[in-house]
Amino acid sequence: MLKRKKKEGATIPLAGMADIAFLLLIFFLLVTTIDVDTGIGLVLPPPVDEAEEIEVKEENIANILVNATGEVLLDGQIISVPQISGTIADKIRGNPELIVSVKTDRRTPYNVYIETIDQLKMAYNELREEYARQNFGIRFQDVTREQLDQIRQAIPQRISLAEPE
Amino acid sequence: MKFRKKQATTKQEIPTASLPDIIFMLLIFFMLTTVLREFDVQVEYTLPEAYMIERIDNKRLISYIWVGRDGRIQIDDNIVRVDDISAIMYQKRVEIPNLIVSMRIDQYSEMGVVTDIQQQLREADALRINYSSLHRL
Numbered sequence: 001m002l003k004r005k006k007k008e009g010a011t012i013p014l015a016g017m018a019d020i021a022f023l024l025l026i027f028f029l030l031v032t033t034i035d036v037d038t039g040i041g042l043v044l045p046p047p048v049d050e051a052e053e054i055e056v057k058e059e060n061i062a063n064i065l066v067n068a069t070g071e072v073l074l075d076g077q078i079i080s081v082p083q084i085s086g087t088i089a090d091k092i093r094g095n096p097e098l099i100v101s102v103k104t105d106r107r108t109p110y111n112v113y114i115e116t117i118d119q120l121k122m123a124y125n126e127l128r129e130e131y132a133r134q135n136f137g138i139r140f141q142d143v144t145r146e147q148l149d150q151i152r153q154a155i156p157q158r159i160s161l162a163e164p165e
Numbered sequence: 166m167k168f169r170k171k172q173a174t175t176k177q178e179i180p181t182a183s184l185p186d187i188i189f190m191l192l193i194f195f196m197l198t199t200v201l202r203e204f205d206v207q208v209e210y211t212l213p214e215a216y217m218i219e220r221i222d223n224k225r226l227i228s229y230i231w232v233g234r235d236g237r238i239q240i241d242d243n244i245v246r247v248d249d250i251s252a253i254m255y256q257k258r259v260e261i262p263n264l265i266v267s268m269r270i271d272q273y274s275e276m277g278v279v280t281d282i283q284q285q286l287r288e289a290d291a292l293r294i295n296y297s298s299l300h301r302l
Contacts, residue, residue: 014185021188028195037227037267038218039297047287066276106277110270113279114213114296121217161283 040117045161060097062088066116068107081112084119089126096155103162117159124157131155205242208233210271214301221265221295228257228291232270236278247281254289269297 064084065073072079074087092098100120104113125140128151132140136147143151208231221227230250231239238245240253258264266286270279286294 018181018185018188021185021192025188025192025195028192028199032195032199037221037224037295037297038300039221039267039295040215040217041219041221041265041293041295044283044287044292044294046292047290104276104280106275106280108276109272110274110276110279111213111272113276114215114272114298117296118215118217118298121215125217 040114040121042117042159042161048163056099060095060099062091062098062100064100064102064116064120066102066104066108066112068105070109070112072112072116081115081119084116085122085126088120088123092123092127092155099158099160101160101162120159121157124155127155204229206231206239207242207244208235208237208239208271210234210269211273212269213272213296213298215296215298216301218298218300221267226261226263226265227267227295228254228261228264229267229269230282232268232274232278232282234271234273236274238278238282247278247285250282250285251288254286254291258289258291263293264291265293265295266291267295267297 063073063075067073072081072084074084079087088100102113102116102120129140131151131154132138132143132147135150136143140151210231210233229240233239238247238250240250245253254264254266268279268282283294286292
């Protein structure tokens with residue numbers, strides 16, 4: 001009978017493990033997209049049949065109209081886009097109940113519309129900045145969660161997208 | 166007198182036994198942060214620019230609508246008609262109740278198509294939207 005050589009303890013070589021892990025790591029590194037989505041957030045009004053008609057006083061509305069050539073009318077007066085934020089901020093300081101209504105034509109360029117919404121956001125940001133400084137003595141970007149809620153309650157963003165015709 | 170240079174008795178190698186563990190930890194991090202589903206965008210668009218942009222933290226809540234320069238609308242991997250948007254979006258909202266619809270619209274589009282999409286979204290009750298735009302410097 002042949003005498004079998006006694007085997008040494010069977011082990012799996014672990015040296016290659018790191019290489020396998022590296023390969024997987026490289027795969028996930030390549031497919032991961034770190035870029036974040038940025039944009040202007042807005043909440044649309046609910047569908048017409050659900051929403052009750054709310055009567056708003058005429059003096060509590062600021063009408064912004066953007067026409068097909070990209071000209072902007074604020075309450076019937078022609079205004080250049082970069083002026084909107086300052087004017088609206090002043091109007092809201094005078095009347096905190098103000099609702100800003102944005103109306104566009106079907107042929108209005110999209111980028112003018114975005115610039116307009118951007119200006120409104122800027123106006124609200126300016127007011128919130130002021131509120132944060134006056135009431136908490138800090139910058140708006142440094143406020144805590146509770147303070148942010150309070151600011152949001154004090155200065156809500158009242159942007160209304162007008163019903164298209 | 167004979168001086169002998171002092172020599173450390175410890176080994177001079179860096180222990181590499183835990184290297185796979187470190188790599189695995191990195192691997193797990195990247196596996197968790199990866200969103201594998203990427204879309205094949207078939208429309209051509211350039212985003213508008215704005216100052217007051219916010220970032221969306223939770224990428225998993227987002228659903229995209231692309232609108233190209235030629236006015237074609239893409240959702241997921243398909244080019245769709247405007248009238249179909251509400252049905253598709255309703256389906257998505259059932260799956261993700263706090264859905265955010267990110268609209269990637271070409272900056273030279275006309276508002277007509279945007280308004281139509283918004284009307285469809287309102288019908289589908291997908292009310293949280295985001296006009297995707299780049300930071301203006």
